[in-house]
Amino acid sequence: MVLATVPVEYYLLLSAAVFCIGLFGILTRRNALVFLMSVELMLNAANINLVAFAFYWENLTGQVFVLFTMALAAAEVAIGIGIILVLYRNFNDVDVTEATTLKW
Amino acid sequence: MEGVFQFAPAIAALPFVSFLVALLAGKYMPKKGALAGILATGISLGLSLVVLAVVLSGHTYNETLYTFVDAGEPFSLTFGLLIDQLSALMLVIVSLIAFLVHVFSLGYMNDEGEMGLPRYYASLGLFTASMLAFVFSDNLLMAFIFFELVGLCSYLLIGFWFRRDAPPSAAKKAFLVTRFGDYFFLIGVVGVLATFGTAQFAGSEGFPALAEAALGAGETFYGFGAETWFSILGLLVLGGALGKSAQFPFHTWLPDAMEGPTPVSALIHAATMVAAGVYLIARMYGFYALLPTVLAIIAFIGAFTALFAATMGVVKNEIKQVLAYSTISQYGYMMLALGAGSYVAAVFHLTTHAFFKALLFLGAGSVIIAMHHNENMWDMGGLKDEMRVTYLTFLAGSLALAGIFPFAGFWSKDEVLFDTLVVGLETPLLLVAYVMALGAVFLTGFYTLRMVMLTFHGKPRTDTAENPHGVRWNVKFPLVVLGVLAVVAGFINMVPVEKLTGANVSFLSGYLADAPDEFLTSSAHYGELLETYAGYESGVLAGSEPLTVLLGGGLALALALAGAGLGVVLYRADEPTRHTEKLGGLHTLLMNNYYQDEYQVWLAEGLTARVARAADTFDQGVIDGVVNAVSSVSLFSGDRLRRIQTGVVTNYAAIITLSLLALIVVFAVLGGWF
Numbered sequence: 108m109v110l111a112t113v114p115v116e117y118y119l120l121l122s123a124a125v126f127c128i129g130l131f132g133i134l135t136r137r138n139a140l141v142f143l144m145s146v147e148l149m150l151n152a153a154n155i156n157l158v159a160f161a162f163y164w165e166n167l168t169g170q171v172f173v174l175f176t177m178a179l180a181a182a183e184v185a186i187g188i189g190i191i192l193v194l195y196r197n198f199n200d201v202d203v204t205e206a207t208t209l210k211w
Numbered sequence: 212m213e214g215v216f217q218f219a220p221a222i223a224a225l226p227f228v229s230f231l232v233a234l235l236a237g238k239y240m241p242k243k244g245a246l247a248g249i250l251a252t253g254i255s256l257g258l259s260l261v262v263l264a265v266v267l268s269g270h271t272y273n274e275t276l277y278t279f280v281d282a283g284e285p286f287s288l289t290f291g292l293l294i295d296q297l298s299a300l301m302l303v304i305v306s307l308i309a310f311l312v313h314v315f316s317l318g319y320m321n322d323e324g325e326m327g328l329p330r331y332y333a334s335l336g337l338f339t340a341s342m343l344a345f346v347f348s349d350n351l352l353m354a355f356i357f358f359e360l361v362g363l364c365s366y367l368l369i370g371f372w373f374r375r376d377a378p379p380s381a382a383k384k385a386f387l388v389t390r391f392g393d394y395f396f397l398i399g400v401v402g403v404l405a406t407f408g409t410a411q412f413a414g415s416e417g418f419p420a421l422a423e424a425a426l427g428a429g430e431t432f433y434g435f436g437a438e439t440w441f442s443i444l445g446l447l448v449l450g451g452a453l454g455k456s457a458q459f460p461f462h463t464w465l466p467d468a469m470e471g472p473t474p475v476s477a478l479i480h481a482a483t484m485v486a487a488g489v490y491l492i493a494r495m496y497g498f499y500a501l502l503p504t505v506l507a508i509i510a511f512i513g514a515f516t517a518l519f520a521a522t523m524g525v526v527k528n529e530i531k532q533v534l535a536y537s538t539i540s541q542y543g544y545m546m547l548a549l550g551a552g553s554y555v556a557a558v559f560h561l562t563t564h565a566f567f568k569a570l571l572f573l574g575a576g577s578v579i580i581a582m583h584h585n586e587n588m589w590d591m592g593g594l595k596d597e598m599r600v601t602y603l604t605f606l607a608g609s610l611a612l613a614g615i616f617p618f619a620g621f622w623s624k625d626e627v628l629f630d631t632l633v634v635g636l637e638t639p640l641l642l643v644a645y646v647m648a649l650g651a652v653f654l655t656g657f658y659t660l661r662m663v664m665l666t667f668h669g670k671p672r673t674d675t676a677e678n679p680h681g682v683r684w685n686v687k688f689p690l691v692v693l694g695v696l697a698v699v700a701g702f703i704n705m706v707p708v709e710k711l712t713g714a715n716v717s718f719l720s721g722y723l724a725d726a727p728d729e730f731l732t733s734s735a736h737y738g739e740l741l742e743t744y745a746g747y748e749s750g751v752l753a754g755s756e757p758l759t760v761l762l763g764g765g766l767a768l769a770l771a772l773a774g775a776g777l778g779v780v781l782y783r784a785d786e787p788t789r790h791t792e793k794l795g796g797l798h799t800l801l802m803n804n805y806y807q808d809e810y811q812v813w814l815a816e817g818l819t820a821r822v823a824r825a826a827d828t829f830d831q832g833v834i835d836g837v838v839n840a841v842s843s844v845s846l847f848s849g850d851r852l853r854r855i856q857t858g859v860v861t862n863y864a865a866i867i868t869l870s871l872l873a874l875i876v877v878f879a880v881l882g883g884w885f
Contacts, residue, residue: 133864142860203860210858 118159126152139194139201143187150180215258215265216272219292221341222258222302222656226309230336231499237329244332245317252310252339259302266299271727273349273413293349293413296726296733297558300743301346301490304565306536308482309339311689316474318686319580329474331371337569340362342483343652347491351410351418351448354494355393356489358451362389366741369471379484381467388464392454399447406432406444408882412494413730420495420731426501426744436852438502445498445505448491456542458490459516463807466535467798476531477572481565489545489561489827496554497731500740503747507640510550511629511701514644514651518542519805526791526801529586530575534663537612538568540651544627547648551641552747554632554737555720558772560627563619563700567611574605577686578666581679588665590676595667600687602667604694609663611697613656614771622701623770624652629707629763636750656774666780672786708819710760 124147132145156175161169191201198205229251233244240246273289274516282288294302313335320328341360343441363386370382403418404410413419425437432440443843457465465485469476491497492509499505517540524536541564548557581588581598595602611620628648635641671677704719716722726733741747751759782791792798800806857863878884 130864130868134861134868137861207858210856 109201110198115159115163118155120161122152122155122159122178125149125155137202139191139203142203146187147180150176216270216274216292218258218379219262219272219294219347220276222255222262222306223340223347225255225258226336226340226343228336230321230333230340233329233332233336236828237332240321242317242321243328244336245328246319248313248332248336248339249310249317252306252313252334255339255343256303256306256310259299259306261355262294263299263303266294266296267722269725270510271295271730273730275349278288286404286410288352289350290353291349291411292347293730294347295413295450296723297493298347300558300562300722301486302343303565304337305342305346305482305486305530308478308565309335309342311569311573311692312478314685315477315576315689316472318683319474319576319643320472322683323580327371330600331368332362334367334371335475335478338368338478338483339820342487345487348494349412351400351403351412351495354412354491355396355451358396358455358491361484361487362393362455365389365468365471366477368479369468371472371475374472375470377467378470381464381470381651382856385464385468388461390448390463392452395447396451396454396750399444400449402444402447406440412497413732415729415731416594417497417731419495422498422501423740423744431832438504442502442504444758445502446508448495449481451510452488452491453512454488455491456485456546456547457539458488458512458543459805460811461467462516462520462539463804463811465539466532466804468528469531469535473531473572473576476534477569477576480534480572481569485538486561486565488551489542489557492546492549493554493557493561496549496737497740499549500554500737501744506550506552506745506747508550510547510641510644513546513548513550514631514647516540517542517651518647518654521658523801523804524658525654526529526794526798528588530578530588530591530662530666531572531586533588533658534568534571534575537571537655537659539743540655541568541612542766543651544624544648547631547644548627551627551631551634552737552741552745553627555736556623556626556630557721558723559719560623560706562612562703563623563697566619566693566696566700567608567620570604570690570697571612571748573689573693574601574608574659577601577682577690578605579797580682580686583680585673585675588662590673591666591671592669592676593667593671594679598667598682600690601682603666603691604697605695606663606698609659610775611701612703613659613775614652614767615656615775616768617698617701619697619701621700621705621771622705625764625767626704626706628652628767629760632763633749633751633759634747637748638746649767650769653770653774656771656776657778660775660778661782663788664779668783669787670785672823682725707760707764711757722802750756 129145129148129150129152132141132148132154136142136145154176157169157176161167161173173188181203194203226248229244229247232247235370237244237247272292272294273643275289277290279290280288295348298315299333313332316331316335325331338361341357341364345354345357345361348357366382367385369385370379372378373382400410407418407421409416409418409421412419414420422437422441422578425432426441428437430437435443454461465480471479499509520536520539522542524533527533527536545557545560545564548554575586577598578591578594578601581594581601582591585591587853607618614621614624628645631641631645631648635645704715704760705716707721708714709717720734723734723793726736728736781787794801802808
């Protein structure tokens with residue numbers, strides 16, 4: 108197996124990198140769509156971890172779990188985009204810092 | 212026979228229906244609702260007479276009909292019917308007067324082309340209905356509810372001509388003054404319910420019986436001895452009775468209530484409203500008979516009011532004003548009788564007074580129609596030839612009011628005075644009340660005959676008096692009925708005759724003593740209570756009862772005749788002089804009603820309003836200030852604290868990330884990763 112030659116640390120590094128990109132997006136961006144994408148990135152970073160460990164331990168549970176996570180992420184995106192649409196309709200913008208009517 | 216009691220609620224329900232009919236359909240009816248009222252009160256009168264007949268045959272009724280708050284413990288609130296000797300008699304009086312007043316209103320209101328008649332007849336119907344329901348109430352709370360309704364209707368009727376200035380203000384005054392008394396009554400009702408767990412008037416489960424038992428057992432309530440506590444309750448309820456019966460110092464509303472239409476005045480003063488106060492005390496007499504202090508207070512207020520009001524009646528110039536003060540004065544007698552332990556005399560005077568006072572007011576109404584609504588007696592004169600029926604009936608009523616033998620008022624007033632005298636001989640304090648009442652007898656005779664002479668005798672003093680407006684059958688019929696009653700009603704209880712000759716002619720005394728034992732509402736039972744708890748005993752003058760009767764009765768009659776004679780002599784002239792104006796400063800004082808209104812207005816505006824304003828300032832400043840200070844601390848700190856919550860997701864995410872990093876560093880250092 109080709110993959111077997113790649114040590115698990117590489118996957119973990121990849122996963123950490125993807126997670127950090129997502130985190131960076133959340134911490135710095137104001138556009139709600141970018142927010143959503145960043146969250147997806149972070150989720151997928153976790154997915155990579157799960158698959159990598161599943162492969163490492165030769166246990167399929169992790170991979171099954173990933174399938175669930177993906178379905179969940181799809182549902183989340185549907186709702187998230189819905190919220191963004193409403194946000195746009197109400198504030199004519201998708202900047203999250205603009206929507207301040209519910210806070211002080 | 213008892214089956215008739217199933218229909219007894221209809222006595223009050225029928226006038227209520229007439230209220231609805233007059234209210235909803237009155238303006239489409241030929242007499243604007245009068246016929247519905249006459250029909251309803253007529254049937255009520257018939258039913259009341261049947262009920263009286265059944266009661267006379269020895270059947271009585273005391274049932275709870277409807278429980279509107281069924282709590283069981285500590286007490287339930289109910290509506291019920293109590294028909295015993297007292298309420299059966301009162302039902303007849305009220306429905307009779309209401310019926311006659313409805314008929315009279317045809318002449319006074321319809322024939323005079325008044326506006327708003329459906330409203331008038333609707334209020335009259337509700338007034339009658341609430342008074343009748345008040346009369347047959349079997350518990351204090353129900354009585355209170357209808358007591359208040361009576362007050363409301365009097366407000367509506369006194370203020371009937373609301374487009375003028377005076378009537379609405381008089382209506383408000385009547386409402387507020389009586390409400391002031393009712394406030395105490397309400398607390399009294401709550402107190403009675405809380406103390407006894409029941410407000411029933413009659414029976415061994417009723418509160419008078421429980422009070423007697425508690426008094427016998429020497430129980431204590433809320434830290435007070437039984438008698439002290441019951442006296443407090445009794446005085447609280449008395450507050451309501453004093454307000455409604457216009458006793459000093461709550462009498463000020465009554466003269467102003469003359470602003471209402473005259474038939475209404477007749478109804479208010481003879482049978483409803485004002486009678487309600489005295490009736491209430493008589494209804495729960497089993498309770499008051501236990502409390503000598505309260506009885507003494509009642510007696511003194513009554514006697515003082517009788518004298519006090521009579522002095523003001525002496526100087527008044529309007530015919531209805533004189534009658535108003537005589538009403539206050541006469542109710543003072545009833546209170547005196549109740550306070551002196553003479554339940555029978557009070558009920559007797561209530562009965563005869565209802566007839567002759569209704570007669571006098573309706574007679575005055577007839578005069579007022581004739582005088583084109585001029586009420587000043589100095590503009591009248593010489594009416595006796597023009598209005599024969601009115602004159603004769605009015606004279607009968609006046610002689611009854613003055614207490615001249617053998618008219619109704621003589622018998623009842625004499626009994627009040629006699630009973631006060633014999634008790635006073637053993638309880639000397641009451642003799643003071645007796646003397647005040649005697650003074651009132653003289654003044655009553657004087658102002659009554661002054662009124663008669665000024666109105667009907669002498670020469671006509673104005674053009675209207677020369678050519679008075681005629682009155683029709685609907686005015687004369689009630690006058691004749693009441694005129695006959697004012698002459699003969701006294702014969703139902705001729706105690707002095709019985710005492711002197713031994714003939715059995717004290718029918719009312721026997722009737723009231725006849726109430727069933729299990730109700731504990733008979734006058735015989737009250738007599739025992741008075742003797743045991745209040746220590747009332749009868750004394751005699753010069754050791755001989757017939758002599759006491761003769762002396763007491765003779766003194767009262769002599770004073771009444773002296774007063775009446777003085778009235779006749781002074782005002783007999785064709786052009787009578789205004790003798791009372793010679794009283795100078797006293798006349799001014801009396802015309803201004805002893806400045807009672809002024810001091811009560813001062814009490815309201817100068818004292819109560821100021822105290823209320825100060826309390827308001829205290830409330831707004833100190834109480835609210837403390838509350839506001841506490842809340843402003845919370846508000847301020849909350850305002851500062853909430854700033855750590857930015858509401859920006861990014862910030863939260865940054866904090867979480869930084870905290871995580873810090874945590875990792877801590878673990879790293881402590882775990883020795885480096």
